[in-house]
Amino acid sequence: MIKTHKIKLYPNATMQRAFQRLFDYRRYCYNLALETWNSMYDESLLMDDKSLRPNERKVRNELVNNKQDWQYRLSARVLQLAVHDLAQGWQNFFNPQMPNHRQPRFKSKKRSRNTFTTDRAQVLNNRLRLDRPRGCTSWYDIRMAESVRWIGQLKTATVVEEADGYYVALAVEVYESVTIKNGHVVTGVDANIARFDYRDATGYQSVSTMTAKLLRLYERITHYQRLLARKRLANPSHFRSHNYCATRAKLQRDYQKVTRIQLDLLHKFTHHLVQANDVVAIEDLDNLHMRMNKHLAKNLHRSLFGRFKEIMQYKCTWNGVKLVMVDRFYPSTQRCSQCTFVKTGADKIALEGNRLHRTGHDQYMCYQCGANMRRDQNAVENLIQYAMVN
Structure with a gap:
């Protein structure tokens, strides 16, 4: 399996x-590869010849054969891996599962992220050594903030520029056996706005995804965004002043802090x-259509449903844990975990509760067996029962 470790770099000038x-x-x-790809595709349509359709090999050979003299002073692997990324983008675009x-689309210098990838990097004595381009005399190893966490073969190194400096993501192929757990300890995770509810050995627990520090950062981000918008409206032609750049840098740093706090919460959870369970059941939520609700879009985006699912998928694979993806149409909120009665019609629980029966948002009352419990606890129990059956 391939694991990635992101480390901060301290390069010299x-x-x-x-x-x-x-x-x-x-x-x-x-x-340039995207322009070549589109030209080849247009030519295949004009000539009505499918053999002229572009692919990664054709576009890469076209770019390599027409390299300019100045390109030989830069890494050849950057060009080839850029074409590979483009081919992967087209493959994902035509994939029916995505x-x-x-x-x-073409990348803009103002809006695109500064990054490049190479597969000829080495890690020597806690320093990163990139492939030296042809004719370059001054080339140095780069000090890293920490040693590589995984032991294995280094596949690729991706260098990216962020608000506080440079980072490298090292993809390491690790050869280790995974022991599948016995499946005795089962839990379910109910995803809610601003928190995750689950059950462990001590009872029902809740993890918040919107801490007080995050809320303060969100307010600062809103403030900086308004300042930047006013500067753009006041002088649309020449708004990139020193104050504008300074405010934008503050905004980028706050966005970075938010991302790090969110990832820290998710990784710990x-x-x-x-580590504590053998089988974990989570809901396969339709995040895209859920965010179309204009009243809840921002809070749903900050609740990290999609990122949580991605992290759980690879961590369960690493640790031999069975991950059960509960069908998005499974009525975990409407179903009674005691008698399996499912509420329908006017009896269903909405975001504000049930007005007909005068129940609140966080309350579940079964109209058949009379069970009365918290809504989230009932949903967690339903997810656990779904995982035990499937």
Whole structure:
């Protein structure tokens, strides 16, 4: 299996300039490959010949055969891996299992993320050594903030620029056996806005995804966004002043803090789940259509349903835990975990509860057996029962 470790880099001034050249070169190669890809496809339609359809090999050979002299002073792997990323983007676009993947588009210097990938990097004495381009005399190893967590073969190294510096994501192929757990300890995770509810050995627990610190950061982000919008409206032609750039840097740092806090919460929670349980049941929610509700879109996006599912999928694979994806149409909220009665019609529980029976949002009352419990606890029990049957 392949595991990725993200580490902060401390390059000197020479390597920082080299990073910027490689960032620009990767964007140039991607845009040129996309233009070549579209030209080949248009030609195949014009000639009505499917053999002229573009693919990764044809586009890569076309770019390599027409390289300019200045391109030989930069890494050849950046060009080839940029074409590989483009081919993967087209493959995802035509994949019926990824209906929401958009068509590859040209990358803008102002809006695109600064990044490049190479598969010839090495880690020597806690330093990252990138492949030296042809004719380059000044080239240095880059100090890393920590050693690589995984032991194995280094496949790729992706360098990215963020608000507080440079980072590298090292993809390491790890050769280790995974022991499948016996499946005796089962739990279910009910995803709600701003929290996850689950059951462990001590009872029902809840993990919040919107802490007080996150709420303060959200308010600061809103403030900075308003400041930037006013500067753009006041002077649309020349709004990129020093104050504008400083405010944008503050906004980027706050976004980075939010991302790190959210990932820290998710990684700690998912690690606890896979270590303490053998089978975990989660809901396969339709995140895209759920966020179409204009009243709940922002809170749903901040609740991290999609990211939670992604992390659980690979962590369960790493630890031998069985992950049960509960069908999105399974009535875990409407079904009684005591007598299996399912509420329908006017008896169903909505976001505000049930007005007909005067029950609140967090209350579940069964109209058949009379069970009265918290709504989230009932949903967790239903998910556990679904996992035990399936």
